[in-house]
Amino acid sequence: MVTRFWNSRVIAYSVGLLYPALAVFLLLAILAYSPASLPSGLADPEILAAVKLSLIAAITATIGAVIAGTPLAYLLARHDFRGKMVLETLIDLAISIPPLVCGVGLLLLFGRKGWIGQPLAALGISFVFSLKGAIIAQFFVATPLFVKAMQTAIKTIDVRYEMVARSLGARPLRVFFTITMPLSWEGLVNGVTMAFARGLSEFGATLMLAGAVSYQTATLPVTVFINMSTGDIDRAIAAALILIFVALFLILSTRWVIARFKRGIEHGT
Amino acid sequence: MIELSNLSKRVGAFSLTGVNLKVRRGEYLVVLGPTGSGKTLLLDLIIGRLNPDGGRILLAGKDVTHTPPEERNIGIVYQECLLFPHLSVSENIRFGLKSQKLPGDETNRRFDGIVDLLNIRHLAGRNPQTLSGGEKQRVALARALVIRPEVLLLDETLASLDPNTRRELADELKLIHRRLETTTIHVTHNFEEALTLADRIAVMQQGGIVQIGPPGDIFRTPQSEFVATFTGAENLFEGLSNVKEGLAEISVRNGAPEHAIRICSATQKEGKVWVAFRPEDVLISREQIKTSARNCYRGKIRSISDNGIVTKVMVDVGIPIKSLVTRRSFQDLSLEINSDVYISFKATEVHVF
Numbered sequence A: 001m002v003t004r005f006w007n008s009r010v011i012a013y014s015v016g017l018l019y020p021a022l023a024v025f026l027l028l029a030i031l032a033y034s035p036a037s038l039p040s041g042l043a044d045p046e047i048l049a050a051v052k053l054s055l056i057a058a059i060t061a062t063i064g065a066v067i068a069g070t071p072l073a074y075l076l077a078r079h080d081f082r083g084k085m086v087l088e089t090l091i092d093l094a095i096s097i098p099p100l101v102c103g104v105g106l107l108l109l110f111g112r113k114g115w116i117g118q119p120l121a122a123l124g125i126s127f128v129f130s131l132k133g134a135i136i137a138q139f140f141v142a143t144p145l146f147v148k149a150m151q152t153a154i155k156t157i158d159v160r161y162e163m164v165a166r167s168l169g170a171r172p173l174r175v176f177f178t179i180t181m182p183l184s185w186e187g188l189v190n191g192v193t194m195a196f197a198r199g200l201s202e203f204g205a206t207l208m209l210a211g212a213v214s215y216q217t218a219t220l221p222v223t224v225f226i227n228m229s230t231g232d233i234d235r236a237i238a239a240a241l242i243l244i245f246v247a248l249f250l251i252l253s254t255r256w257v258i259a260r261f262k263r264g265i266e267h268g269t
Numbered sequence B: 001m002i003e004l005s006n007l008s009k010r011v012g013a014f015s016l017t018g019v020n021l022k023v024r025r026g027e028y029l030v031v032l033g034p035t036g037s038g039k040t041l042l043l044d045l046i047i048g049r050l051n052p053d054g055g056r057i058l059l060a061g062k063d064v065t066h067t068p069p070e071e072r073n074i075g076i077v078y079q080e081c082l083l084f085p086h087l088s089v090s091e092n093i094r095f096g097l098k099s100q101k102l103p104g105d106e107t108n109r110r111f112d113g114i115v116d117l118l119n120i121r122h123l124a125g126r127n128p129q130t131l132s133g134g135e136k137q138r139v140a141l142a143r144a145l146v147i148r149p150e151v152l153l154l155d156e157t158l159a160s161l162d163p164n165t166r167r168e169l170a171d172e173l174k175l176i177h178r179r180l181e182t183t184t185i186h187v188t189h190n191f192e193e194a195l196t197l198a199d200r201i202a203v204m205q206q207g208g209i210v211q212i213g214p215p216g217d218i219f220r221t222p223q224s225e226f227v228a229t230f231t232g233a234e235n236l237f238e239g240l241s242n243v244k245e246g247l248a249e250i251s252v253r254n255g256a257p258e259h260a261i262r263i264c265s266a267t268q269k270e271g272k273v274w275v276a277f278r279p280e281d282v283l284i285s286r287e288q289i290k291t292s293a294r295n296c297y298r299g300k301i302r303s304i305s306d307n308g309i310v311t312k313v314m315v316d317v318g319i320p321i322k323s324l325v326t327r328r329s330f331q332d333l334s335l336e337i338n339s340d341v342y343i344s345f346k347a348t349e350v351h352v353f
Helices: A002-016 A016-031 A034-040 A045-078 A084-096 A100-109 A117-122 A133-156 A159-167 A172-183 A186-199 A204-210 A220-229 A232-265 B039-047 B089-099 B105-118 B132-145 B163-179 B190-195 B215-220 B225-230 B329-333
Strands: B004-012 B015-025 B028-032 B054-059 B074-077 B152-156 B183-188 B200-205 B209-213 B235-244 B247-252 B263-265 B272-275 B283-285 B295-306 B312-318 B320-328 B340-345
Touching: A002 A016, A002 B283, A016 A232, A045 A084, A045 A133, A045 A186, A045 A220, A084 A133, A100 A117, A100 A133, A100 A204, A100 B329, A133 A186, A159 B074, A172 A186, A204 A220, A204 B039, A220 A232, B004 B039, B004 B074, B004 B200, B004 B283, B015 B209, B015 B225, B028 B190, B028 B312, B039 B152, B039 B183, B074 B132, B089 B105, B089 B132, B105 B132, B105 B163, B105 B247, B132 B163, B163 B190, B163 B215, B183 B190, B190 B215, B200 B215, B200 B225, B209 B215, B209 B225, B225 B272, B235 B263, B247 B272, B263 B295, B283 B320, B295 B320, B320 B329
Parallel strands: B028 B183, B028 B200, B074 B152, B152 B183
Antiparallel strands: B004 B015, B004 B054, B200 B209, B235 B247, B235 B272, B247 B263, B283 B340, B295 B312, B295 B340, B312 B320
């Protein structure tokens, strides 16, 4: 019995290790490719431009997601109302449908004849095939993730903390910034990280709305795609490596921030 | 001071129905009731977390039924204290003063006053997570009192403390109340707590207030089976009452009519009634003693339970009657199961409703 149990465990764990093994080999395959050309690849003006575009778009989109997502998250976490299910379904839908499809929709909406694009065009503003388009695309895809993280975080805070604060004379907005926000900071950090990571890796919707014009709208993922399709694998790999390192940096720094804050709260600093 | 008139609220399957309550300025009112009687819902309405479906709340003559919580000036202390975990003790206490934008010297004066009153000055720099249960309650009290609320709400404030801390804090609550005279509504399921603290007790059952009055009245003259049971009048029987010569004679039976016993009461009420008397008013003896007590019976001890300071003895005299005796007299009488004993209690101690 003991041996059989042990054997079944070994088998189960071996199966469980398949995925990590695959991930490791994937990273190795990218890392092992042509390391000699990497330094020049990283200094390539096209890559640098893509890094810049990617960061501008992802940071702006994340800020947008926080501003638009926080009130929505609070509403969903704290109130029951008619149509709440519809709202939640919309958010889940935005997460579930392929970004490429989101891009098609956004293009129809923001295009020259779109419901939003047409009035904006009259004002001389155009989102299509510009960095603004990339920002909109990333904002659209990243916001639902931020809302979900923030909603969960707010839900875990006893609503009576807010009640106590209000009974002490604090208006709702002050309560939100002095009580709710600090108490849900972990959700905020997670939400910002997820939104930023999602924005940074966004490809389909960006391609649709912003296009793939090097130096102008080509973010890092789009740059990977352009260069792979033209056979310039060195450049594609350089962009890919940057994406991997940024993601790694993001994961580790988030973890570090959360661990540090937690220790701070426990030790009363 | 605060007046609830015909207040009602439905939440799911539970409803608060037509609650009327007047709390005088400086009064300490305890709302007593079991879990699920609607005490918390009542607090939610008073503090303004929920809007009532009907009725009004008047605070110092002003209608605050739909006033947002931050404009009511009602303080609250929850059982779990809910100190803001990301703020220090001092910042917690100062939160309300800051919200009200009081000038700095006034803020400091009030802060000093309240931390000295509650003996928590030494905790000021601490983080809430490092405090003991009693300390947390004190800080939460300070935080609520420092804004000088019109009304203070206490939600099962003492319930989660150990017995010693609970007694200590109960004494302190009394002292603070005498000192500040803050109108207080204290919600609890603990009858002893209510007896110690209350000027008046309001008993709640299934979303309504069933009896309200000074602790002595609730204790001695419960108006319903529920109140009697909840306040520990353990001898509670149904019977038929006849009033003769200024005394009620109630026939109480347990099974066959020939086993009926007659209990005399000074409360004159006829017909089908409830009889209630407290176990601590029932005297137990080995011999039949000459006494002015109208109610004397002979019976056998059926059960004995030792509660530490006192012992509860159940004597079968045709109906089961419980008596509380001190440890000392329990030993002196050498009481045992199946001992033959006499019990007696006065007609004035028998409450009929």
